[in-house]
Amino acid sequence: MAEPVAEPVLEVRDLVKHFPVTRGVLFKRTIGRVRAVDGVSFTLGAGETLGVVGESGCGKSTLAQVLMRLEPPTSGEAYFEGRPMFPMRGAELRELRRNMQIVLQDPYTSLNPRMTVGDIVGEPFEIHPEVAPRGSRAGRVRELLDVVGLNPEHINRYPHQFSGGQRQRIGIARALALRPKVIVCDEPVSALDVSIQAQVMNLLGELQSEFGLAYVFIAHDLSVVRHLSDRVAVMYLGKIVEIGTEEQIYEHPTHPYTQALLSAVPVADPALRGQRDVIRLTGDVPSPIDPPSGCRFRTRCWKAQDVCATEEPALVERGLPFDHPSACHFAEERSVVP
Amino acid sequence: MTALLEVEDLHVEFRTRDGVAHVLNGVTYHVQAGETLAVLGESGSGKSVTAQAVMGILDTPPAFVTGGSVRFRGEELLTATPQRRREVRAEGIAMIFQDALSALNPVFTVGFQIEEQLRLRRGMSRRDARKRAVELLDLVRIPHAAQRVRDYPHQFSGGMRQRAMIAMSLALDPEVLIADEPTTALDVTVQAQIMDLLAELQRERRMALVLITHDLGVVAEVADRIAVMYAGRIVEHSDALSLFRAPGHPYTEALLRSLPHLESKGTKLETIKGLPPSLLRIPPGCPFHPRCPRAEQVCSLEVPPQVPLGSGRTSACHFALEVVGRG
Numbered sequence: 001m002a003e004p005v006a007e008p009v010l011e012v013r014d015l016v017k018h019f020p021v022t023r024g025v026l027f028k029r030t031i032g033r034v035r036a037v038d039g040v041s042f043t044l045g046a047g048e049t050l051g052v053v054g055e056s057g058c059g060k061s062t063l064a065q066v067l068m069r070l071e072p073p074t075s076g077e078a079y080f081e082g083r084p085m086f087p088m089r090g091a092e093l094r095e096l097r098r099n100m101q102i103v104l105q106d107p108y109t110s111l112n113p114r115m116t117v118g119d120i121v122g123e124p125f126e127i128h129p130e131v132a133p134r135g136s137r138a139g140r141v142r143e144l145l146d147v148v149g150l151n152p153e154h155i156n157r158y159p160h161q162f163s164g165g166q167r168q169r170i171g172i173a174r175a176l177a178l179r180p181k182v183i184v185c186d187e188p189v190s191a192l193d194v195s196i197q198a199q200v201m202n203l204l205g206e207l208q209s210e211f212g213l214a215y216v217f218i219a220h221d222l223s224v225v226r227h228l229s230d231r232v233a234v235m236y237l238g239k240i241v242e243i244g245t246e247e248q249i250y251e252h253p254t255h256p257y258t259q260a261l262l263s264a265v266p267v268a269d270p271a272l273r274g275q276r277d278v279i280r281l282t283g284d285v286p287s288p289i290d291p292p293s294g295c296r297f298r299t300r301c302w303k304a305q306d307v308c309a310t311e312e313p314a315l316v317e318r319g320l321p322f323d324h325p326s327a328c329h330f331a332e333e334r335s336v337v338p
Numbered sequence: 339m340t341a342l343l344e345v346e347d348l349h350v351e352f353r354t355r356d357g358v359a360h361v362l363n364g365v366t367y368h369v370q371a372g373e374t375l376a377v378l379g380e381s382g383s384g385k386s387v388t389a390q391a392v393m394g395i396l397d398t399p400p401a402f403v404t405g406g407s408v409r410f411r412g413e414e415l416l417t418a419t420p421q422r423r424r425e426v427r428a429e430g431i432a433m434i435f436q437d438a439l440s441a442l443n444p445v446f447t448v449g450f451q452i453e454e455q456l457r458l459r460r461g462m463s464r465r466d467a468r469k470r471a472v473e474l475l476d477l478v479r480i481p482h483a484a485q486r487v488r489d490y491p492h493q494f495s496g497g498m499r500q501r502a503m504i505a506m507s508l509a510l511d512p513e514v515l516i517a518d519e520p521t522t523a524l525d526v527t528v529q530a531q532i533m534d535l536l537a538e539l540q541r542e543r544r545m546a547l548v549l550i551t552h553d554l555g556v557v558a559e560v561a562d563r564i565a566v567m568y569a570g571r572i573v574e575h576s577d578a579l580s581l582f583r584a585p586g587h588p589y590t591e592a593l594l595r596s597l598p599h600l601e602s603k604g605t606k607l608e609t610i611k612g613l614p615p616s617l618l619r620i621p622p623g624c625p626f627h628p629r630c631p632r633a634e635q636v637c638s639l640e641v642p643p644q645v646p647l648g649s650g651r652t653s654a655c656h657f658a659l660e661v662v663g664r665g
Contacts, residue, residue, distance in 0.1 A: 055525035163613050193380040193614075194552065198596035198607040205606065220525065227598035227607070246603070264530040266555030268597055270578040273559060280534065281527045283481075284495045 008043040009181055009214050015040045015076035017066050032289045036062040038238035049215040051229030059238040060218045064186045068102050098128050101175035105187035107167030111159040118155035124177040131178050144173040165196035184216045222265050234258045237296040244324030254322050254331040257297045263336040277336050303330045341368035342546045343514050348406035350391055359617040361387050363570040372544040376557040379567035385550045389516045393433050394423045428459050432512035436519035438499035442491040448502045449487035455509050474505040497528035516548045566590050569615055569625035576651040586653035586662040588630045
């Protein structure tokens with residue numbers, strides 16, 4: 001399962017999303033561009049989970065929005081089961097939307113407080129009546145609530161009557177309603193307490209094996225991503241800097257940013273205090289409006305040389321013994337996870 | 339050695355329209371100079387309310403302290419005059435908050451907000467206060483402190499705001515620093531910088547640090563001792579090493595097991611069934627018993643005592659000795 005499957009369900013090539021920065025009220029002038037996503041490529045096999053990790057502002061949520069066609073891309077292509085996604089219109093686009101759903105981070109703002117749970121989970125059927133004829137909808141909604149571990153009797157309750165973890169289950173039930181092939185999960189457990197987080201992660205795992213779902217799993221919590229992902233992409237300032245199987249990324253990271261990110265995660269074992277290889281980055285992530293030339297990580301990198309400022313490192317395999325792509329001129333393995 | 343800050347059997351309730359919420363039900367902890375006490379708990383466990391009661395910054399109403407004691411260097415604070423409490427807040431115990439943007443005043447420069455306390459409390463001149471503010475910003479490693487001192491909070495990044503707030507809290511050399519989820523809003527690489535900074539400042543100044551957090555990883559890296567809170571009670575109190583090696587309370591045990599780790603890959607995580615109780619209706623007996631895998635009849639009838647587990651550890655569980663023995 002770790003290898004990319006021959007027939008990918010989703011393929012993304014050189015995806016770019018820039019947002020204009022404007023000044024002026026009446027006469028808006030564009031004075032710059034936020035390079036939120038700046039050339040991202042990956043494939044997602046059927047039934048596979050691709051984890052996307054990175055810090056705030058690295059473009060992972062913008063990536064999710066462009067994939068869901070909530071934002072138009074600036075350039076680049078994406079293919080769903082071999083068909084180009086971005087030119088789709090009308091009936092074809094509706095079918096795409098049926099096959100790709102999203103679960104959002106904040107279970108408090110992503111559910112309409114004036115709608116009952118039944119209305120929320122059943123709303124997709126209004127747009128896609130072919131999936132469930134009118135008469136069978138209430139039954140389907142009850143089934144869905146049951147699948148995600150909610151009491152089907154609660155179909156007439158409102159979101160505020162549920163806890164955070166239960167609300168996230170409602171969001172998952174809504175995403176499942178149309179039996180999609182791909183679910184984009186944008187920080188689905190970040191807002192939840194540890195004990196509730198485990199419940200929702202288990203649910204996502206169960207649903208994947210039951211319905212053969214493919215996940216794009218976006219999160220900033222590296223241990224959560226590791227638990228659920230087959231492959232992992234590490235993003236920094238709009239670009240993927242390293243991509244590989246979960247084991248390649250966590251056990252054999254070769255990009256300095258991946259190594260720094262992994263080493264910064266606190267480990268829940270006081271016995272390892274002072275025993276770990278700790279890499280401390282200085283400063284903050286540069287602004288995506290004016291990213292550094294060449295390698296974008298060079299301003300915080302301890303390996304940076306002149307070449308890093310002039311030549312952008314490509315995301316390619318860096319020759320043996322490295323078996324996965326890494327966007328660093330000086331890629332070398334360094335084990336940072338105990 | 340006497341403790342710098344002692345909280346004893348603290349009770350706080352919130353009188354709301356829906357009834358009385360028992361937010362703290364007998365919280366006891368203490369912290370000594372140079373020591374880091376981590377207060378660990380999930381949302382609603384009362385960890386922040388305890389800190390606010392210590393600082394005397396609870397909103398009354400709805401919050402009322404209904405019992406217990408808070409002592410700083412042996413002096414009772416709950417009955418102290420407002421003026422005395424203000425003095426202690428200024429010079430004795432300082433606090434930093436999770437959300438630095440809303441804790442800083444947006445209409446004054448960062449420098450002004452640091453200088454204000456120096457001028458008021460220390461009677462410094464504007465010029466001396468500015469000099470000291472730059473030193474403090476430098477101390478928390480804000481680059482180009484001499485220029486940045488004139489910036490407003492919105493001109494700072496998230497990590498820098500948190501540093502500025504730390505600088506502000508250190509201005510009057512407090513003996514105790516309470517940090518309420520200081521890194522929760524930050525990215526991991528920045529979180530690591532801030533935790534290193536806090537640890538270093540604490541070592542140098544021999545400050546007592548009360549670190550409030552929900553993150554077991556952060557706790558494992560910095561805490562000397564840990565107090566685990568659940569439903570307004572401290573359910574386990576232990577040194578860090580022993581707690582992670584052999585938890586003494588079923589709740590701590592379940593929390594540790596629900597974390598994803600290397601061997602959990604591809605398997606189901608262990609979960610804690612159900613939800614934390616509503617503070618309006620805390621279950622009788624042990625508040626954790628409806629979710630506890632080893633609950634027996636006694637658990638729903640009697641509130642468990644703090645069972646000593648040796649070397650200062652305690653656990654509020656009827657079966658504490660068996661739980662810790664299993665580790």
